[in-house]
Amino acid sequence: MLPNSVALRSTAVAFVFPAQPELKHEENFKFYSTLTASGVELPEFTQARNQVVLRSRRPGTPPSVLQVRVDHHGPHLRFLVSDDFPSRPFEITSETADLAWDAFTSVWPMERLGGQPILTEVKMRLTVATEGNNATQFLAEKTLHLDEGHLRRLGRGLQGVGLRLMSPIQIGSGVESVPLHGADLNLQIETLLDDTSRLFIEATSKWPSVALPSTIVAQGAPSRLNFDLRKPSEYLNDMYSYTTEHVMNFLRESST
Numbered sequence: 001m002l003p004n005s006v007a008l009r010s011t012a013v014a015f016v017f018p019a020q021p022e023l024k025h026e027e028n029f030k031f032y033s034t035l036t037a038s039g040v041e042l043p044e045f046t047q048a049r050n051q052v053v054l055r056s057r058r059p060g061t062p063p064s065v066l067q068v069r070v071d072h073h074g075p076h077l078r079f080l081v082s083d084d085f086p087s088r089p090f091e092i093t094s095e096t097a098d099l100a101w102d103a104f105t106s107v108w109p110m111e112r113l114g115g116q117p118i119l120t121e122v123k124m125r126l127t128v129a130t131e132g133n134n135a136t137q138f139l140a141e142k143t144l145h146l147d148e149g150h151l152r153r154l155g156r157g158l159q160g161v162g163l164r165l166m167s168p169i170q171i172g173s174g175v176e177s178v179p180l181h182g183a184d185l186n187l188q189i190e191t192l193l194d195d196t197s198r199l200f201i202e203a204t205s206k207w208p209s210v211a212l213p214s215t216i217v218a219q220g221a222p223s224r225l226n227f228d229l230r231k232p233s234e235y236l237n238d239m240y241s242y243t244t245e246h247v248m249n250f251l252r253e254s255s256t
Helices: 025-037 090-107 135-143 148-152 232-254
Strands: 007-017 044-048 051-058 064-073 076-084 119-129 162-173 176-191 198-208
Touching: 007 090, 007 232, 025 044, 025 051, 025 064, 025 090, 064 090, 076 090, 090 232, 119 232, 135 162, 135 176, 135 198, 135 232, 176 232, 198 232
Parallel strands: none
Antiparallel strands: 007 076, 007 119, 044 051, 051 064, 064 076, 119 198, 162 176, 176 198
């Protein structure tokens, strides 16, 4: 891996709530006014019966798009902040998510949303340059250690290579380990086909708010997981550290 070559491609954090209040025009506009008054520039404002979207675009190839959305998501309400091809530092993106969250909760307090979120989801995409400017070769030979002779049996050359790691999240205490249904971490690492000198990395983490079995609680575990609500920036910062530190260390160490 080449140092100082990590480029953030997109970030997203979403909270899903139990209830689904009506999105009234006056409340939507109050949300927009509160957020823009905090210094966040979101000139595009659209609303419909089941969604309100605040968006800003900055020129580029592709353009940078910051979006804050509140919408009906199945039978629930969802709050989402995403930043695609960000032109601002990650710290500003993270701070913007908190400002959006503060504006959101000032208009739609928790009691109207049925209580704490039932699901928190974070997704982050980034790219990184590889030694030799050949991401496919880096993954095939140095990370996955694929035998060239075996690959020839496929009858075709490789344009790209990828791997996907799925990690279900479990909580254990003593000898018992309990899977948390709906809680998982998915990691994809592959050749960036737009620029085959770079790797594309996508990590998605889902954390539901779930009650734990009494046998686990009796051994010292909390009665409910992911019940202590954190601000969006904390989830984003955790994911950023995971992708830029743990994932990068995995790639470096597996290629030695």
